[in-house]
Amino acid sequence: MGSSPKAVAVGCLLAVIVVSGIIALILAAVGVKGVYLPPGTKYGMVFDAGSSHTALYIYQWPADKENGTGIVSQAEACTVQGPGISSYAENPANAGASLRACLDKAMTIIPVEQQRETPTYLGATAGMRLLREQNSTKADLVFAEVSKTIQQYPVDFRGARILTGNEEGSFGWITINYLLETLVKENLTSQQISHPCYPKGYEENVTAAALYDSPCVPAPVAHDPSQILMVRGTGAPAECRSAIQKLFNFTACGANRTCGFNGVYQPPGHGQFFAFSGFYYTFYFLNLTNGQPLSVINATIWGFCTKGWKELQASFPQEESHSRLHNYCPSAFYILTLLHEGYKFDEQMWSSIHFRQQAADTDIGWALGYVLNLTNMIPAEAPEQVKGQQRGLWAATIFFIVLTAAAALLAILIQCLWNPT
Structure with a gap:
C-alpha cells in the first residue's frame, strides 16, 4: 500500500530541511575570519x-x-x-x-x-x-x-x-x-x-617656514615683556616707524655678508613662508593678504598711517568701539620692518610670503x-575585533537558513492542518 500524499509531502520537506540546514552550517563555518570594526x-x-x-x-x-x-x-x-x-x-x-x-x-x-x-x-x-x-x-x-x-x-x-x-x-x-x-x-x-x-609654486614634501607673532612683540627679543612696544595713534608714521626700528639691531656684517638681527649672519631666504596670527589679522584689515607686491604693501601702510584719527573712525565704522583701530598702524609698521629690514624679504622674495588664517579648513x-x-x-585604543564573512558566503548562508526555516514551518502546517479525505 502506497504512502499517503501527506506523508510524501512531509517527507520531502524534511529532506529539504536536513539538506538546507547542513548547507547553511557548512557555509557558516567557511571563510569566517576576524575583522576590525571601524575605529571610533x-x-x-x-x-x-x-x-x-x-x-x-x-x-x-x-x-x-x-x-x-x-x-x-x-x-x-x-x-x-x-x-x-x-x-x-x-x-x-x-x-x-x-x-x-x-x-x-x-x-x-x-x-x-x-x-x-x-x-x-x-x-x-x-x-x-x-x-x-x-x-x-x-x-x-x-x-x-x-x-x-x-x-x-x-x-x-x-x-x-x-x-x-x-x-x-x-x-x-x-x-x-x-x-x-x-x-x-x-x-x-x-x-x-x-x-x-598649496600655494602656487609650492613644492610638496618641503617644509614651510612659519611667521607668527603678536603685533608689536618682536621675535628677536623672544617675547621679553619689557620689550613690548605700545605705540598708539596715527598721524606720525615716521615717528612710529622710527620707534619700532629701535627694537631691532640691524648691524651690518661687513662686505658680502647679510645680517638679520644683532650682527648675526643670515643666509638668503628660500622656500615658502606662512604668516598667521597677528601678521594675518593686521594685513587682512588693510586688505593686503592677496599677494600684493612689497611696493603696494609699503604704500598702503604709509597711506593708512598718515590719516587722521577722525578720518579713520569715519572710514572704518565697523570696528567695534574702535578698540583695535589705533593698533593697526604700529602693528603694520612692525610687520613691515621685521620682514623687510630684519628678515630681508625684498620685492622678489615677498611673493613667497602667504598671509593665511586657515589651511585645509583648519x-x-x-x-x-x-x-x-x-x-x-594619549594611549591608542585597540580596535574592536568581530567575526566576519565574505558578502557572497554570508548571503548564501542566510538564504539556506531562511529556506530551512520556511520548509520546517510548512511541514508543521501540513502535519497539523492537512487532512486529505
Whole structure:
C-alpha cells in the first residue's frame, strides 16, 4: 500500500530541511575570519588664550591613531566673547565666566558618553606672559578662575599654563606643515590624504617656514615683556616707524655678508613662508593678504598711517568701539620692518610670503601643533575585533537558513492542518 500524499509531502520537506540546514552550517563555518570594526572618534579641546581674545578649538581623531600620532582635524572653533583673560586681572572671576558660552557649545558637539574622557587644555601666550611678569599673584588668580570654570564641565581638564615664545612658534610650525602634509599624514588605508591648500609654486614634501607673532612683540627679543612696544595713534608714521626700528639691531656684517638681527649672519631666504596670527589679522584689515607686491604693501601702510584719527573712525565704522583701530598702524609698521629690514624679504622674495588664517579648513596657529604633540601621550585604543564573512558566503548562508526555516514551518502546517479525505 502506497504512502499517503501527506506523508510524501512531509517527507520531502524534511529532506529539504536536513539538506538546507547542513548547507547553511557548512557555509557558516567557511571563510569566517576576524575583522576590525571601524575605529571610533576621540575628541580634544584647546583654549588659545591670547592677548586680545580667547578661542576654543575642538579637535577629533580616530581612536586607533596612525603611526603613534592622531590624524587630527578641527571639528569646531568658538571665539570667546570679550578680551583676553589677562584683561581680567582686576576681576579674575569674569575670566572664568567668559569661557562658559564656548564650553556650552562644545558640550553639544562632543557626544555625552565621550565628554569625560575628552582631554582639555588651556594655553596662554603674550598677554599672560606680560601679566605674570608684572604681577604673578594676579596671573595665578586668573588661572585659578579659568581652571575652576572648566572643571565644572564633564571633561578631562589637564591644566592651564603659559606657553613660551619658542613653544608658540614651534607648535605653529608643526601646525602649518601638518596641514600642508609636509609632515607626512596618511589615512587608515595608508593612502595619502590630499588637501587643495598649496600655494602656487609650492613644492610638496618641503617644509614651510612659519611667521607668527603678536603685533608689536618682536621675535628677536623672544617675547621679553619689557620689550613690548605700545605705540598708539596715527598721524606720525615716521615717528612710529622710527620707534619700532629701535627694537631691532640691524648691524651690518661687513662686505658680502647679510645680517638679520644683532650682527648675526643670515643666509638668503628660500622656500615658502606662512604668516598667521597677528601678521594675518593686521594685513587682512588693510586688505593686503592677496599677494600684493612689497611696493603696494609699503604704500598702503604709509597711506593708512598718515590719516587722521577722525578720518579713520569715519572710514572704518565697523570696528567695534574702535578698540583695535589705533593698533593697526604700529602693528603694520612692525610687520613691515621685521620682514623687510630684519628678515630681508625684498620685492622678489615677498611673493613667497602667504598671509593665511586657515589651511585645509583648519585655523593656523599653535593649538593644533599642541594637540598633535599631546596626542602621543594619549594611549591608542585597540580596535574592536568581530567575526566576519565574505558578502557572497554570508548571503548564501542566510538564504539556506531562511529556506530551512520556511520548509520546517510548512511541514508543521501540513502535519497539523492537512487532512486529505
